[in-house]
Amino acid sequence: MSRAEQKERTRQTLVATSRRLFASRGYAGVGLAEIVRESGVTKGALYHHFEGGKTALFRAVLEEVQQEVAARVVAAAEAAGDPWQRLKAGCAAFVEASADPEAQRIMLIDGPAVLGWAEWRAIDEAASASHLAEALTELVDGGVIPPRPVAPLTRLLSGAMNEAALWLAQSTAPADLPDTLSALSALLEGLRPEGLGQEGLGQEGLGQEGLGQEGLGQEGLGQEGLSS
Amino acid sequence: MSRAEQKERTRQTLVATSRRLFASRGYAGVGLAEIVRESGVTKGALYHHFEGGKTALFRAVLEEVQQEVAARVVAAAEAAGDPWQRLKAGCAAFVEASADPEAQRIMLIDGPAVLGWAEWRAIDEAASASHLAEALTELVDGGVIPPRPVAPLTRLLSGAMNEAALWLAQSTAPADLPDTLSALSALLEGLRPEGLGQEGLGQEGLGQEGLGQEGLGQEGLGQEGLSS
């Protein structure tokens, strides 16, 4: 095996191992000793690949998780038709993807605390939030929603979805997911001038491959007023 | 000085010192050695007052911060008239109070990471989120907004406000605060059936004593479509 191959392989092993451990027990709950042991390397290798030590390793893991979530959001949005549908499909996909407890601890809990909010937000912006901002800008430019600064709205919606995903991850009621998507849909619909075809915010044919969210015994999704 | 007095005083000193340090450099960035040194006590005293060690100390600090924020929210809400106005005034007060960088690091960044999301949310619920849920329930019961499960909506709005506060704390544009309040107002208004007197989400006589947010050179607040 060539040296470059081996190097990349070691790096990926380190990222994969620490991702699994960080996701299950949190950043502070995992020591470097355990990471390097389960990776089959030593601390020397870790610091050779990640100059910043534990923090840099976490950053690599976070970026990987963020890009996976973003990929799902983009795929869902592209499968939808008009800009308004793309926004709603993207939001629904984001909430569903972020509901994965594995991604949560890394992306939403430890991320801001370990890297600081500024850097966390920069990564989030590059991966996901930028798409949300673009979608909103497009809707404003297209006259679908009234003119309004998109930056604050982007933050509000991004935060709403993050928190909702956190809540969903530990909720037991199967109705919580559709109820949340319905409520999010209602908030988005409220941005539009009165009465422009209120569709639900559900999964109409957008990529939802093996999320573990299926089979929760709910019908349509996105309809309102069911199950308090 | 009596023993009980001295005990309470030591405890308060520890909480105040660690609150200041946690706020400025984060939970992980402050060691117990520094806390006890600046408090004028030793580690023995710390562990005598806080059995859980550093975590328990942080919990005490978090609860203090949460209660202060909640007090401001309640004061603002009570100063408003009808339930709908109370909701909006409370939301505005929450965003403004949470925009304080001191409270942020403790309440929004380190809180979930140190205590875990479940415990953090329990504290948040007891202090602030419960009031939001009550306000929403009241509005549903009063027929002001259509029937809908309030729990998901509470989480969405709570998350939106948290993230917005985080964003506002590091934003430099003075228009960001009014723009955010305006956007939040628009989202809330969207929950109401069409056309019921769209007032802005500003400070109309609700308690905003010395927040440091005044004088940001903005007019009305809560109007839409200005700046950027």
Next chain:
DNA sequence: CCTTTTCGCATACCAACGGTATGTGAAGGT
């Protein structure tokens, strides 16, 4: 081919950290 350099990684070590076991002296009851 053989030499030399490179570099991916291992070994050994360290200061600092959170945490604990034990000691102590003054306040408060009797």
Next chain:
DNA sequence: ACCTTCACATACCGTTGGTATGCGAAAAGG
């Protein structure tokens, strides 16, 4: 006056993230 309580101090420990240095095989040079 005695004894008990208890709010703290002292001394110590295991583990942690981090670093300086050594090594051996793969690549580069002749």
